Amino acid sequence: MKRWNKNVLSAIVMLLFSSILLAGCWDYRELEKRALVVGLGIDELPPSHFAGKEVRMYQIIVQVVETAGSSSQAAMQKQQQSAGYTNFIIQTPSITEGIQQIITQSERFPLLSHLQLIVLGEKLSKKGIHELFDFFIRFPQMRRQTEIIATTRPLIEYFTVPSTAEPTPSLHIASIADSVQQTLLLPESNLGIISKNIRNNTPFVVLTASLNKKGQIVINQGTVFQNAKKVGILSKSDIQNLSMLYGEIERGLLHFSCSQGKAALQVLAGNSKIRPAIKNRKPHITFQIELETELTEYQCSDIASFDSPEQIRRMEQLYSNMLEEQLQRTAKKLTKKYKDDIFQLTSRLKNHPEMYEQIREHPEQFFEQWTVDINVNLKIRNIGNVLKTFITLKKNK
Amino acid sequence: MNRNEESLMISPTQLVFLVFGIIVGTGFITLPRGVIEKAREDAWLTVILALGIALVSLWLILRVASIFPKDTAITYNVKLFGRTFGLLLNLFLAGYFLFFTITGVRTMAEVVKTEMLPFTPLGIIIGSMLLVLLYCSWDGLMPVVRINESGIPTSIFMIIFFFSLAYPAADWHELRIPFLEGVTPVIQSLPSTSYSFLGYEILFLYYPFIFQKKKAYFHTAIGIGTAGIFYTFVVLGTLVTLGPNMAIAQTYPVITMAKIIEIVPRFVERAELLLIILWLPLAYTTHLITFFSTAFAFNNTFPRISLRWWMMLSLPFIFILSMLPDNLMQMERWTKVTGACGLFLLIGYPVLLLTCVFVRRKLGLLPKN
Numbered sequence: 001m002k003r004w005n006k007n008v009l010s011a012i013v014m015l016l017f018s019s020i021l022l023a024g025c026w027d028y029r030e031l032e033k034r035a036l037v038v039g040l041g042i043d044e045l046p047p048s049h050f051a052g053k054e055v056r057m058y059q060i061i062v063q064v065v066e067t068a069g070s071s072s073q074a075a076m077q078k079q080q081q082s083a084g085y086t087n088f089i090i091q092t093p094s095i096t097e098g099i100q101q102i103i104t105q106s107e108r109f110p111l112l113s114h115l116q117l118i119v120l121g122e123k124l125s126k127k128g129i130h131e132l133f134d135f136f137i138r139f140p141q142m143r144r145q146t147e148i149i150a151t152t153r154p155l156i157e158y159f160t161v162p163s164t165a166e167p168t169p170s171l172h173i174a175s176i177a178d179s180v181q182q183t184l185l186l187p188e189s190n191l192g193i194i195s196k197n198i199r200n201n202t203p204f205v206v207l208t209a210s211l212n213k214k215g216q217i218v219i220n221q222g223t224v225f226q227n228a229k230k231v232g233i234l235s236k237s238d239i240q241n242l243s244m245l246y247g248e249i250e251r252g253l254l255h256f257s258c259s260q261g262k263a264a265l266q267v268l269a270g271n272s273k274i275r276p277a278i279k280n281r282k283p284h285i286t287f288q289i290e291l292e293t294e295l296t297e298y299q300c301s302d303i304a305s306f307d308s309p310e311q312i313r314r315m316e317q318l319y320s321n322m323l324e325e326q327l328q329r330t331a332k333k334l335t336k337k338y339k340d341d342i343f344q345l346t347s348r349l350k351n352h353p354e355m356y357e358q359i360r361e362h363p364e365q366f367f368e369q370w371t372v373d374i375n376v377n378l379k380i381r382n383i384g385n386v387l388k389t390f391i392t393l394k395k396n397k
Numbered sequence: 398m399n400r401n402e403e404s405l406m407i408s409p410t411q412l413v414f415l416v417f418g419i420i421v422g423t424g425f426i427t428l429p430r431g432v433i434e435k436a437r438e439d440a441w442l443t444v445i446l447a448l449g450i451a452l453v454s455l456w457l458i459l460r461v462a463s464i465f466p467k468d469t470a471i472t473y474n475v476k477l478f479g480r481t482f483g484l485l486l487n488l489f490l491a492g493y494f495l496f497f498t499i500t501g502v503r504t505m506a507e508v509v510k511t512e513m514l515p516f517t518p519l520g521i522i523i524g525s526m527l528l529v530l531l532y533c534s535w536d537g538l539m540p541v542v543r544i545n546e547s548g549i550p551t552s553i554f555m556i557i558f559f560f561s562l563a564y565p566a567a568d569w570h571e572l573r574i575p576f577l578e579g580v581t582p583v584i585q586s587l588p589s590t591s592y593s594f595l596g597y598e599i600l601f602l603y604y605p606f607i608f609q610k611k612k613a614y615f616h617t618a619i620g621i622g623t624a625g626i627f628y629t630f631v632v633l634g635t636l637v638t639l640g641p642n643m644a645i646a647q648t649y650p651v652i653t654m655a656k657i658i659e660i661v662p663r664f665v666e667r668a669e670l671l672l673i674i675l676w677l678p679l680a681y682t683t684h685l686i687t688f689f690s691t692a693f694a695f696n697n698t699f700p701r702i703s704l705r706w707w708m709m710l711s712l713p714f715i716f717i718l719s720m721l722p723d724n725l726m727q728m729e730r731w732t733k734v735t736g737a738c739g740l741f742l743l744i745g746y747p748v749l750l751l752t753c754v755f756v757r758r759k760l761g762l763l764p765k766n
Contacts, residue, residue: 113667137646140511143666144656192566192657199642347570347640350438353577 035108037099038085039063039170041155042132043121045091056131058124060098061159062088063170064106065114084167087159095135113141116174118148118191120206121155125223125230130198133228137195144192147177150208150223150230158209161217173217177207180219185240185252185267187222198228203342205239226340234334241330245287245374246344247272254293256322261299265319268292268381274345276352283355283366285345286373287327294382298389305388312380320378327374339367406608409616411542415603415686416620417553418545419596421627422683423504426676427729428593428628429635429650435586437641438573441633443583447590448625452618455597457747459614462604464754470601471697477753477763484698486746490601491694493738495711496718497595497687500732502526503719505680507728512652513673523719526684527712534689534708538606541689545682552678553627559675560634562658562668567637591743592736593628596683597621598743599690602697648725688715 041061047054064086088105092098102110118136120129136142151158159169166172180186187193189207197204208221222239224232234242243249249270256263275286295306302318303311334342340363349356359366407415432440465473470490475483506522514522534541576583597617600607607613635650638657647653651672658668665671692707702710722728757763 140515141667142656143659144653145659145666196640196643199646200640347568350570350573351577 029109033108035062035064035102035106035110036114037062037102037110037112038065038114038168039117039119039159039173040095040115041119041121041159042095042124043155044123044127048093050093055093056127057091057093058095058098058132059121059155060090060092060095061119061155062090062099062102062110063159063168064088064102064108064110065168065171085169087156089156095132111141112139113143115141115143115146117170117177118146119155119158119173119209120148120150120223122150122152122230125150125206125225128227128229129225130228133195133198136191137199142191144190144195146191147174148189148191148194148206149173149177149219150206152208152210152221157211158217161211161215173209176217176219177209180207181250183251184236185243185249185254186219186236187239187243187246187248189222197225200346201227202344202346203231203338203340205234205242205342207239208233224338224342226338232337237326238330238334241327242334242342244270244289244291244327245272245331249291253296254291254319254323256319258300258302260301262297263295263300263319264297265293265378265380266296268294274348276349276355278354279371282369282371283358284371284373286375289323289327289374289376291323291376291378292381293378295380295384298386301389303389306383307387312383316378316380320376323376323378324374327376328372331372331374335367335370335372339364341367405537405539405606407542407603407606408608409612411546412607412613412616413620413623414545414549415542415599416597416617417624418549418679418682419599419686420594420621420624420683421553421679422596423501423508423680424593424595425628425631426504426508426649426651428590429632429644430647431589432586432632433636433641433650434645436582437578438571438636439575439578439583440586440636440641441629442575443586443590444593444625444628444632446583447587447594448622448628450587450591451594451597451621451625451743454743454747455600455617455621456614457744457751458598458600459604459617461747461750461754462600462613463610466610467605469603469605469697471694473750477750477757487694487698489738490742491691491698493735493742494687494691494694495715496731496735497739498684498691499715499719500728500735501680501684501687502715503722503728504725504732505677505684506719507725508649508652509673509677512649512669520716520720523716526681527688527716529681530685530688531708531712533685534692535705537704538603538689538693541685544685548678548682552675553623556672556675556679557627557630559655559658559668559672560631562660563634563638563654566657567634568640569637571637571640572633588740589733589736591740592732594621594624595736595739595743596686598739599686601742602690602693691715 040063043059045057045059048057049055066084066086086106088102090098090101092101099110099112102108158173161169161172163169163172166175177189181188186207187205189205194204194206203224203226205222205224207219208223209217209219210221212218220236222234223230224234240252249267249272252267254265254267270289270291273288275288277284277286303315306312331343341359346356346359349359429440432443436443471487474486477483478486502523505526506519509522510517510519533544597620600617604610604613609616631651635644635654638654639647639650644650652669655669655672659666660668691711692704695707695711696702696704722731754763758765
């Protein structure tokens with residue numbers, strides 16, 4: 001056979017062979033045959049008894065987003081009529097078993113790699129979430145950025161909450177949680193952070209969602225977990241103050257009261273450092289907080305105009321002192337209530353072996369003895385477009 | 398060495414990438430777990446110390462190789478130890494590369510199956526990888542070298558860029574002043590860390606092909622050093638993003654670290670898949686060199702059977718043996734045994750060779766340079 005004939009023949013064979021490989025997957029599954037799980041709610045049920053042993057039972061709500069992928073007319077119509085999601089409510093002793101039940105209930109294969117939200121029921125939080133986290137950490141499809149929210153009301157209310165912008169409740173709540181963490185000086189509350197705290201056996205705060213009178217989602221509380229069990233609730237100002245002590249300072253608003261009304265400062269950036277020391281054989285921690293802010297609202301009369309640097313410096317000093325007092329109060333209150341490392345100091349004390357050992361081995365003793373100093377250095381970098389306040393205008397009249 | 402191979406030469410750049418290509422492979426995905434378990438916050442120091450040890454052993458290997466600049470270890474094993482013991486050492490060397498390939502291919506398949514292709518049988522992943530290995534090594538050493546030279550720079554640049562995306566989520570408080578708990582924990586994890594630097598023992602086979610032999614140490618050291626810096630970067634990243642307690646509890650800590658990365662929220666949600674895509678070329682270059690070295694070592698020991706036949710013969714062995722372990726943990730035991738053999742090749746074997754050279758020269762059985 002001539003050489004070019006051989007080459008042509010081998011090229012044809014290669015093309016035929018590659019067409020088999022490039023034609024697509026042999027085990028593909030259409031999108032509508034997959035159950036894309038976007039939200040998972042878990043709460044505690046009364047225990048059941050199996051072989052003489054008590055077994056924890058859970059109520060699991062699996063929210064599956066409905067996809068428009070079928071070409072048939074009937075399926076399209078059904079899709080348009082539906083709410084855009086389906087809730088599967090399952091009673092089960094394990095999460096895996098619960099999720100598997102979706103197959104029998106919906107003929108679809110569950111996919112958890114797009115899970116956006118895990119909602120923890122109140123009863124479950126009180127009894128402990130330790131066992132559940134094994135699944136979340138072990139399962140390879142799980143993302144560490146999945147938001148985790150604690151609740152105060154029955155789970156189903158959260159999984160049916162309406163929203164104008166986002167038809168799927170789980171995605172709606174996950175978006176709110178993400179936004180408040182980035183804009184309201186609240187600490188991160190996702191699977192990565194929480195699983196790390198459970199592994200380190202340190203207390204942590206999970207953002208808590210409640211429903212207002214209009215049935216809208218509001219995230220303005222935090223649930224404190226100690227040994228992976230709920231031990232208390234924090235107010236919005238407490239978690240904001242904690243966030244500042246942690247050093248998790250992103251954009252957020254600071255409000256200060258005065259006799260006439262309120263002043264608001266927008267946080268631009270910030271950090272918190274600690275200076276540990278032993279004073280009188282007791283641990284002493286100084287928090288050094290640096291804040292860069294801009295003035296967004298001023299209803300007060302303490303300072304009439306901002307046309308000299310001294311006035312701004314006076315204001316910086318005033319709000320630094322107010323913030324110091326506020327943080328000091330929160331630190332005292334939380335120390336008295338929890339006597340544990342709710343301030344996330346353990347990893348920050350690694351370079352001080354004596355204190356590190358004490359906080360790890362005997363946290364209660366550490367927090368009974370510790371004294372706190374808080375230094376805030378608040379800087380106002382921008383005062384906006386107004387130099388003279390409205391109070392001065394009134395006086396001039 | 399056959400006539401074709403005599404005309405081949407590995408340039409300094411090719412040597413750097415060849416050494417880096419074989420060192421950085423499957424091991425770094427699990428490396429932080431082993432190091433952090435004992436050395437805790439000082440794990441990155443252990444990596445640097447292991448790099449130092451690797452550079453010392455490299456000097457030993459090149460010292461031996463420079464005594465026989467035109468021979469591979471297969472030839473001088475017989476010259477120094479006699480026919481029987483030399484043959485046994487040659488079989489050990491070939492067997493070591495065989496098992497290096499087996500453990501590497503299986504570990505790679507386990508990661509791909511767990512994180513990327515959960516429904517694909519292990520045999521399909523391993524089989525397809527072996528076929529691509531055979532295809533590239535079919536025409537001898539130079540395609541293998543050139544694949545490393547062309548593929549490694551892009552892969553490593555992209556993978557470093559990718560890992561950098563995890564660093565903004567770092568909690569630098571997880572680090573500590575070095576040696577706060579003494580030197581012992583750092584030294585305890587040295588042997589297992591040294592396994593990660595295995596690979597440059599290929600110089601026993603390819604030293605005769607190196608173009609600038611006088612600068613071989615310098616060029617190989619650049620390859621090993623770059624791998625060491627890369628390992629330090631990865632171990633440090635795992636420490637500051639996951640923390641020591643989390644890192645030691647993960648099967649693949651580096652992949653868990655990648656799960657932190659969110660490139661565009663809700664757009665690229667599983668960044669670890671990107672990591673695996675970027676990591677596969679690095680794993681591939683390691684398998685390629687060890688697979689070729691297996692056939693090369695067998696071919697030099699038994700030259701009657703051609704290099705291509707040795708490749709064809711070793712392929713089913715690698716496939717069957719890599720399928721034998723029941724699970725990853727059993728495979729890790731195999732990897733540890735292979736690693737121990739590798740440590741012998743890095744330190745014990747060159748010392749043994751140097752001693753033998755010294756004795757033979759004293760007895761006048763070997764001419765002095």
